[in-house]
Amino acid sequence: MKKKSKTTIHDIANKLGITASTVSRALNNHPRISENTKKLVMETAKEINYKPNQIAVALRNGRSKLIGITVPTVNRNFFSSVVRGIEAFVNxxxxxxxxSQSYDDYEKEKETINALLDARVDGIMVSIGKQTKDLSHFQSVINKGIPLVFFDRVNHELPVSQVVINDRKAAYQLTKHLIQQGYRKIAHFTSATKINIYAERLQGYLDALTEHGIAINPDLIMESNMQLEDGKECVQRLLDKGMGFDAIFSSSDYGIVGAMQTLRKYNVRIPQEVGLAGFGNEPFTEFTSPALTTVDQVSIPMGEETAKMFFDLMENDPYQKYPKKIVLEPRIIIRESSLRQ
Amino acid sequence: MKKKSKTTIHDIANKLGITASTVSRALNNHPRISENTKKLVMETAKEINYKPNQIAVALRNGRSKLIGITVPTVNRNFFSSVVRGIEAFVNxxxxxxxxSQSYDDYEKEKETINALLDARVDGIMVSIGKQTKDLSHFQSVINKGIPLVFFDRVNHELPVSQVVINDRKAAYQLTKHLIQQGYRKIAHFTSATKINIYAERLQGYLDALTEHGIAINPDLIMESNMQLEDGKECVQRLLDKGMGFDAIFSSSDYGIVGAMQTLRKYNVRIPQEVGLAGFGNEPFTEFTSPALTTVDQVSIPMGEETAKMFFDLMENDPYQKYPKKIVLEPRIIIRESSLRQ
DNA sequence: TCCGTACATGCAATCGATTGCGCACAAATC
DNA sequence: GATTTGTGCGCAATCGATTGCATGTACGGA
Incomplete structure (x- = not known):
């Protein structure tokens, strides 16, 4: 067991009989340091296994080289993939x-943002939680001049740059697909429509119905938290009320799987009697039988764009005087659950 | 838009006409500071919205209050839940x-460990990647006296404390369950058995067969990477070879879902003709039809124990002279896929 | 009145790296 | 030969918070 070896530039300096200033400059390839000294410093650094203390660097430069991400939960294919995209890019x-995870809880979200601020991150990327009403915690990020980017679940009240997908278009296309498959009484499962993504998806659904001259039936639009159980419940309610429906477009894959389970219990044939479509391209949508039609939210590119946006902000516009918006094109994935022709 | 407000203890000191030393001591509740001064400092701190610069604190104290976690991927219910357990505890x-994620890649794992070391984390928690052969990157963590804890996918060559579940017992119980359901020709899907968890699970499977006097058929033990596609392939191979089997116990939920899909293609009835059981309690195991029997790896408790272990190490034994091992009891979840009686 | 003691606070170094300024010496220019 | 220009490097301050030691004051006891 060796001692806690903490080699510093001073160790290198002592070994070579020069000062820490020179070592620092040599390591940073400063033009006023001779090639010879640079070589010596580099070699010695390697020799004694020197690693710069990032904390000291951070204190001195005011940049921690850390980026904070807050998502509702990392335990969702979409979010973990976005994180992966961000990570790959910023690394x-x-x-x-x-x-950090907000678990869709408002208080927890505030805490995480403050914790990230405490940790002196250089930037923050957020997908807003479902419960979030007040936005002052984001305002204080902006006030501090720390680059902030929203992705997917965004908010338009604040002047914050954002990366989203074209939810409305995806929902429109998917609904249109259902119509083309001959479904006419299409239900829609949605969540709190104060959240941009759900509002957009609902709108896309309405667009398609309207375009095809199908009357909109408000009873077929069910709002819930969109988890598995909610999906089951919503279908149950539709069945109980004797509401005729021949398809469901859910804004969440979890909701549609729940629906599927309940329908199966009643021996409803999918897609012959009822067509199903979800949103999110969770891996399990491929596992169900029949496999589920859904929408891929191009998560990796979204992560990359979010990261790019951060660097852009940091270099050009930390106070977000000119918020930008990037809209990515989602990808419709048609599978058996909505193919009856 | 306000200026980048960076309030320091000096701002408080100036405002009150005292020195930063006093402010620092007041904030840390030092006994030699008068109650009155403390009160004034606290009030002023609140007033000007002072937040300690954790980076400066970290530099001075040599503790960053950051913990690094490396997992193969966060996009797995088990890992993300463990992380959640750790987070809740250390927060x-x-x-x-x-x-950080290793994506089961050896080079990437080394990189992430080094990156965490660079970031001067106070401790590191790791679930080892599948490809990892050499362990020198972990050795250097130990050498630096930074507390290291392995969880789930561990290694016994290094003197490192660890938190695992009783994989062998779980596999034994599950296999026994299959036997009790009347299955006799039970196949086992496993992954590289140099990895502790797969070796243990295989052993538990063998234990149960032996105990019940069932001959072990090596052709029924298939090794693969255990993803969805691997599961399909393995079943296909069994079918092609005309291997008789009436149940499959897979060490991964992904593998068993793949198997299920292929079996369904051949109209094999589950669980009547073939019983299925997985491992991991991924959420989708509940969504399939029939729902899948699996093992819950008590992820949240595992995260908590891992975190506890870290604090214990930090306070008592950073060089891990006396590695400990905690074994948690997993929970068998019986569902339709293995219930034919 | 003198001294020891407790109490409240200040001074200055420290953590490790960075950087503006300045100094010494050499080479180039007139 | 005198002056300018350039090169290579050191000094010391700085980032913000912490802390050992020193200082100053008040108070009680002798």
């Missing part, structure tokens, strides 16, 4: 990522 | 977590 530029 | 003590 290349020497940044590390702190991931 | 209570003022620590934050940096999550």
């Amino acid at each position: 290349k530029r020497g940044y590390k990522v702190i991931i | 209570k003590r003022g620590y934050k977590v940096i999550i």
Whole structure:
């Protein structure tokens, strides 16, 4: 067991009989340091296994090279993939990522944002939680001049740059697909429509119905928290009320799987009697039988774009005077659950 | 838009006409500071919205209050839940977590460990990647006296404390259950058995067969990477070879779902003709039809125990002279896929 | 009145790396 | 030969918080 070896530039300096200043400059390839000295410093650094103390660097430079990410939960294919996209991109530029989860809880979200601020991250990327009403915690990020980017679940009241997908278009296309498959009484499962993504998806659904001259039946639009159980419940309610429906488009894959389970219990044939479509391209949508039609939210590219946006903000516009918005095109994935022709 | 407000203890000191030393001591509740001064300092701190610069604190104290976690991927219910358990526990003590993913790649794992070391984390928690052969990157963590804890996918060559579940027992119980359901020709899907968890699970499977006097058929033990596609392939191979089998116990939920899909293609009835059981309690095991029998790996408790272990190491034995091992009891979840009686 | 003691606070170094300024010496220019 | 220009490096301050030691004051006891 060796001692806690903490080699510093001073160790290198002592070994070579020069000062720490020179070592620092040599390591940073400063033009006023001779090639010879640089070589010596580099060699010695390697020899004594020197690693810069990032904390000291951070204190001195005011940059921690840490980026904070807050998502509702990392336990969702979409979010974990976005994080992966972000990570891959920022790692290349020497940044590390702190991931924190809000669990869709407002208080917890505030806490995580403050914790990230405490940790002196250089930037924050957020997908807003479902419960979040007040936005002052984000405002204080902006006030501090720390680059902030929203992705997927965003908010338009604050001047914050954002990366989203074209939810409305995806919902429109998917609904249109259902119509083309001959479904006419299409139900829609949605969540709190104060959240941008659900509002957009609902709108896309309405667009398609309207375009095809199908009357909108408000009773077929069910709002819930969109978890598995909610999906079951919503279908149950539709059945109980004797509401005729021949398809369901759910804004969440969890909701549609729940629906599927309940329908199966009643021996409803899918897709012959009822067509199903979800949203999110969770891996399990491929596992069900029949496999579920869904929408891929291009998570990796979204992560990359979010990261790019951060660097752009940091370099050009930390106070977000000119918020930008990037809209990515989602990808419709048609599977058996909605194919009856 | 306000200026980048960076309030320091000096701002408080100036405002009150005292020195930063006094402010620091007041904030840390030092006994030699008068109650009156403390009160004034606290009030002023609140007033100007002072937040300690954790980076400066970290530099001075040599503790960053950051903990690094490396997992193969966060996009797995088990790992993300363990992380959640760790997070909940360490947050209570003022620590934050940096999550990094190795994607089961050896080089990437080394990189992440080094990156965490660079970030000067106070401790590291790891679930080892599948490809990892060499362990020198972990050795250097130990050498630096940084507390290291392995969980789930561990290694016994290094003197490192660890938290695992009783994989062998779970596999034994599950296999026994299959036997009790009348299955006799039970196949086992496993992954590289140099990895502790797969070796243990295989052993538990063998234990149960032996105990019940069932001959072990090596052709029924299939090794693969255990993803969805691997599961399909393994079943296909069994079918092609005309291997008689009436049940499959897979060491991964992904493998068993793949198997299920292929079996369904051949109209094999589950669980009547073939019983299925997986491992991991991924959420989707509940969604399939029939729902899948599996094993819950008590992820949240595992995270908590891992965190406890870290604090214990930090306070008592950072060089891990006396590695400990905690074994948690997993929970068997019996569902339709293995119930034919 | 003198001294020891407790109490409240200040001074200055420290953690490790960075950087503006300045100094010494050499080479180039007139 | 005198002056300018350039090169290579050291000094010391800085980032913000912490802490060992020193200082100053008040108070009680002798």
